[in-house]
Amino acid sequence: MGHNVNTYSNDIQEYSAVFAKTYLGNYNWEEYPRIIDDVIVIAQEYVDNVMKSYPDLVFDYTDITLNEFNALEQLQQDLISQNFEDIEHHLFIKNYSGTYWSFKQCLWIDALRVAAEEYSNSPVYYPLLSSIMYAMAYNAQSTGHYAQYRDANNIASMEDIIIYRNKSILPFFKKKLNELIEYTGKNKYNHTITSLDYIDCLDHTPNGTIVYADPPYTFVHYSRFYHALETLVRYDYPDVLFKGRYRTDRHQSPFCKKTTVTQAFQEMFVKIEEKKSKLVLSLLYP
Ligand SMILES: C[S@@+](CC[C@H](N)C(=O)[O-])C[C@H]1O[C@@H](n2cnc3c(N)ncnc32)[C@H](O)[C@@H]1O
Structure with missing residues (x-):
């Protein structure tokens, strides 16, 4: 439909407009031949800077007991009380470490968000944000949404959560962005997308x-x-x-x-x- 007629797309939630803009956008990807590599360079630089300031924020899930696992999660959850004022973009590491995502996954979410912002004046901004949301969904230890994250009450649930804790944001981001680059392109229609x-x-x-x-x-x-x-x-x-x-x-x-x-x-x-x-x-x- 997005390639046959002008449409109005609306949802009160702003993230929904990002998906609509992604799929109804008009792109000339040839202008961005190295976009994935360029984004990764910016994101990696952000990650390196944070780790230079906070070298102790490393949380290793290998060979741990249930008690050690829960202590590790708690340490990350407690980062919500740290102010991180020396880091300009710290929303996810502060608010969500040890919840739906690990500290490291949150660090990469912040990092890619920082990198995406470099493209905020271009239509490709929306595929970049959509690709981060895709990676968030596939790394989250919750069950397909963000109403609650799961607790490790026993070894089996801990082991299952660790599968998600050991995933990385970056490969999922790259996979989705590659797909969007392949499947989106020119769109001559003038769609209106709102969050009203x-x-x-x-x-x-x-x-x-x-x-x-x-x-x-x-x-x-x-x-x-x-x-x-x-x-x-x-x-x-x-x-x-x-x-x-x-x-x-x-x-x-x-x-x-x-x-x-x-x-x-x-x-x-x-x-x-x-x-x-x-x-x-x-x-x-x-
Ligand atoms: C059943 S979902 C539809 C989602 C969408 N059609 C899709 O397939 O992804 C209902 C949507 O209504 C939106 N919504 C709820 N109240 C609204 C309101 N007052 N005005 C605009 N959108 C609203 C919600 O944010 C939610 O995304």
């Missing part, structure tokens, strides 16, 4: 469009599952709360609350009718 509330988005769409709505299906807010992706994209050092280290400002959707869901749907139907548009609604039946 759905009513504001509908206000911006022209009359007589086809609206495909895919609202939340459950009482659990999406922002609880994907807060870490939102933070990667915004990189705004949010206050975080609870074991899951959720952003305190995470979005609460009217579609996920019993008291507001009926009105949320009604307002959507009324607005679409006012706009003389047609609706395709995705629904999930239990």
Whole structure:
């Protein structure tokens, strides 16, 4: 569809706009023949600088007991109280070490985020951010989202978590970016991608469009599952709360609350009718 017609894509979460911009973008990759190597050079330099300032932050998971493992995790989790003010970009090492990711994985997430920022005035910025999010997903020890990270309560769970702790961010980042370079290119359409509330988005769409709505299906807010992706994209050092280290400002959707869901749907139907548009609604039946 992104290669056949102008579209409007909207989701209240900013990370979702990054994916939409990635897949609907217009690229001339030939302008960036060495982009992967160039990004790695910047990221590696950042990693080296941090390790020069903090040489003790090395956490080795080889041949350890359950108690040693949990102590190692705790040491990393405690980095949240360190200020790291001497390092300009330290969001992930501070907020998430020893949780969904190890310190080392967080270091590489920060490093690649720093490198991506060098491209913030180019469309390739979005594939770079998407590739970091892909690597985050495949390195996280949680179960496909960021609502909670797992605890090691026994040897079996520890061993499983260690599999994820021993993964590296960089190969996953490279794999996804290579795929995006291969599968994206020129796109002559003028897509509009926003991070608005759905009513504001509908206000911006022209009359007589086809609206495909895919609202939340459950009482659990999406922002609880994907807060870490939102933070990667915004990189705004949010206050975080609870074991899951959720952003305190995470979005609460009217579609996920019993008291507001009926009105949320009604307002959507009324607005679409006012706009003389047609609706395709995705629904999930239990
Ligand atoms: C079922 S998911 C759809 C995800 C998307 N269609 C996809 O396939 O990846 C529901 C989405 O609605 C978004 N959402 C929830 N409340 C919203 C609101 N008030 N305005 C805009 N988007 C909202 C959530 O952030 C979530 O990503």
